[in-house]
Amino acid sequence: MRALVIDDSRTMRRIVSGALHPLGFETYEAEHGRAALDLLEDGLQVELACIDWNMPVMDGLTFVSEVRANPAWRSITLMMVTTESEQGQIVRALAAGAHEYLIKPFTPDAIRGKLDLLGLVAVEEHA
Amino acid sequence: MSTVVEHDQVLAIAQEVFAAMVDGDEGLLQPWPGELPVIEDAVVAWVDLHGPWPGRAELRTSGATANDLTRALLSLPDGEVVTSLDLVDAFGEVANVVGGNVKSLLPLQGSLGLPQVAPSAPAVPGARLVQELPLSWRGRPLVVAVWAFAQPALPEGTRLS
Amino acid sequence: MGLSPESFSFVADLVRRRSAIQLAPGKEYLVESRLLPLAREEGIVDVDAYVMRVRGGGREADLVRVVEALTTNETSWFRDSTPFGALRSTVVPAVVATRGPATRLRVWSAACSTGQEPYSIAMTLADCLPSSASFDILATDLSEQVLTRARAGHYSQLEVNRGLPAPMLVRHFARAGAGWEVAPQLRTHVTFRPHNLLDAPPAGGPFDVVFLRNVLIYFDLPTKRAILRRLRQVLRPDGALLLGAAETTIGVDDDWVRMPAGVGSIYRPVRPVPGAPAIPQPRTATWSAPTPAVPAPVLTRGAPR
Numbered sequence: 025m026r027a028l029v030i031d032d033s034r035t036m037r038r039i040v041s042g043a044l045h046p047l048g049f050e051t052y053e054a055e056h057g058r059a060a061l062d063l064l065e066d067g068l069q070v071e072l073a074c075i076d077w078n079m080p081v082m083d084g085l086t087f088v089s090e091v092r093a094n095p096a097w098r099s100i101t102l103m104m105v106t107t108e109s110e111q112g113q114i115v116r117a118l119a120a121g122a123h124e125y126l127i128k129p130f131t132p133d134a135i136r137g138k139l140d141l142l143g144l145v146a147v148e149e150h151a
Numbered sequence: 152m153s154t155v156v157e158h159d160q161v162l163a164i165a166q167e168v169f170a171a172m173v174d175g176d177e178g179l180l181q182p183w184p185g186e187l188p189v190i191e192d193a194v195v196a197w198v199d200l201h202g203p204w205p206g207r208a209e210l211r212t213s214g215a216t217a218n219d220l221t222r223a224l225l226s227l228p229d230g231e232v233v234t235s236l237d238l239v240d241a242f243g244e245v246a247n248v249v250g251g252n253v254k255s256l257l258p259l260q261g262s263l264g265l266p267q268v269a270p271s272a273p274a275v276p277g278a279r280l281v282q283e284l285p286l287s288w289r290g291r292p293l294v295v296a297v298w299a300f301a302q303p304a305l306p307e308g309t310r311l312s
Numbered sequence: 313m314g315l316s317p318e319s320f321s322f323v324a325d326l327v328r329r330r331s332a333i334q335l336a337p338g339k340e341y342l343v344e345s346r347l348l349p350l351a352r353e354e355g356i357v358d359v360d361a362y363v364m365r366v367r368g369g370g371r372e373a374d375l376v377r378v379v380e381a382l383t384t385n386e387t388s389w390f391r392d393s394t395p396f397g398a399l400r401s402t403v404v405p406a407v408v409a410t411r412g413p414a415t416r417l418r419v420w421s422a423a424c425s426t427g428q429e430p431y432s433i434a435m436t437l438a439d440c441l442p443s444s445a446s447f448d449i450l451a452t453d454l455s456e457q458v459l460t461r462a463r464a465g466h467y468s469q470l471e472v473n474r475g476l477p478a479p480m481l482v483r484h485f486a487r488a489g490a491g492w493e494v495a496p497q498l499r500t501h502v503t504f505r506p507h508n509l510l511d512a513p514p515a516g517g518p519f520d521v522v523f524l525r526n527v528l529i530y531f532d533l534p535t536k537r538a539i540l541r542r543l544r545q546v547l548r549p550d551g552a553l554l555l556g557a558a559e560t561t562i563g564v565d566d567d568w569v570r571m572p573a574g575v576g577s578i579y580r581p582v583r584p585v586p587g588a589p590a591i592p593q594p595r596t597a598t599w600s601a602p603t604p605a606v607p608a609p610v611l612t613r614g615a616p617r
Contacts (some may be wrong), residue, residue, distance in 0.1 A: 157489065160489045161490075163468070165492050177349070252469065255487060256489060256490065
C-alpha cells in the first residue's frame, strides 16, 4: 500500500513515515497541501494520506476539501495528524471529509491502531 | 476560582510530548530539582498563538542539548553533526506540538503560528509570563514557558495562572 | 540489568498466591516492563534491585502494588475491533429480534482495567441499539487502583489516541485540561465495582453479554474452567460470551459453542438437558436456534467511507 505524508516538518514526516513502513506502506512526502495535490495530479496513487493542519502555502483542511471535491480521489483515506486538538477542530476536519484524526504527540502504536480501525492494516490475529 | 493554564497541565503536556516523540519511554523529562543553572549558549524554539488569546509557547535549552534532542528525533548516530536546518526543523516541531496542546487548554479557539528557532525569541512589550517550568531532560536543564501578550478576557470564575 | 531467576520466582509466587494468575517462565519481560514504573518512582533504575528491596522490606503496600501492576491489562478502546463488531452485527440484532426494540440489555465487562472496555461497549450500544432500548454495564476489576481511574473517566491525549475513532471521541468525550473526559451521559450506563474472578459472580445479572478478554490466558487450566463455569451461572441461556482474539473455550470447558460473528466468534452456553449431564458438543457446532430477521452482518470499522 502507498501513503502520502504531508507535513511542513521533515522531522514529523520522518516520524510518520517511520511508523508506516513496518505496516507495509511505501511512503511519499510533501511539505504542504499544494505540493501534495501536485503529486496526486501528476498521477500518484495512494490509499492513505496523513495530513498536518498548519502548513505554509496550503493548509491541511484546504487539502482535505480539495481531495474530497475530486471524485477521482474518492478512495483515498484521509487522516489528519496534527497538533490541533480542540474538539471543534476535530469536528471541522471530519465535516470536511477526513476519516480519522490523530493528535500529536502520538506513539507509532497509535498510528497502527487508527489504521486497524480504518481497515488499512491486516489484523493478523484473525488471519 | 479555576485556573486556565495550570502548571501541572503544562508539565503533563511536555512529558507526553517527550515520551511519545523524543524518548519512546516515559520518565525522562522531570521537574528540575532545586535552582536551575544558567543555560549556556541558549537556543529557543517557539510558536505564537494568535486570536482571542495572543501568546507564545516556548522551549529553551542549551545548544548542546538542542543538538542531542535533534539527534534523538531524527535517529542520528551519536556525534553526527546536526545541521542548523535539522535543528530548526526538529526542535521547532517539539515547540509546535507543545504549543498546539497548550492552545487546547484555552477556552476560546485561536490559531497557531509556524514554529521558529533562534538564540532568543523576540520580546513582546507587555508580555506576561503565565507559566515557566524548569525541567530536566535526561539530567540536562530545559525550560518550558507560556506567555500571554495581552490581558485576555477571562470567563467568570477563572484566572490565567 | 536483567531480572534474576530468584526475583522472577519471588514475583511469580506472590502473584499466583494472591490472584491465581500464572506467570510462567518466559514472562520475565512482562514482569520487567510492568514493574519498571514502580521502580522508577522509588528512584531505582533496575527492576531486579527494586524486587530485592520489596522482598527485603516485606511491606504489604509494596506487595499489593506489585500484584496490581502485574494483573492490570493494558487496554485500548476499539484497537481489537472484532468483539465490538460482533456485538453490533450479531449480538444486538439477535436480542432486539427476540425481545423487541424496548428491551433492556445487561452487560458485564469483567477485568475492565482502566475503563476503556466498558466505555467502548457503552459507545457501541449507544450507537446501535434502537432509542427505545436501554442498557446497563457492570464493569469489574480486581484492582481498586484501576477502578478509581476508570470511574474518573479522564484519559490523556496519548490514551485517547490509542484505538478510539475520532467520530466517537468528539461525540462521547469533552476536552478537560490537557486530556479528555467521558461525557456524563455515557457514564450513567456504567457501574464500576471491585470483583475477583476467583470469587462468586457479582450481583447485577443475569447478563446478556459478558466481555472477558485477555484474562483467561493468565490462569491455569482448572482455574480457567472454574471461571467459565461461574460465569455461566450469571449469563442468560441465550447470552453471549466474548473472549480475546487469541482465546477460546475449546479444550477448556465443553459447555460452550463457538459461533461465527462478523470476522470473529462469540460463545453461547450449551443448553443444559434437565436431569442429564451436558452432552459434549461438536467443536464446530452451528447454532440451530431460530434465526431472527437481521440484516447481513456489516463489519463497521470506524469512520464512514
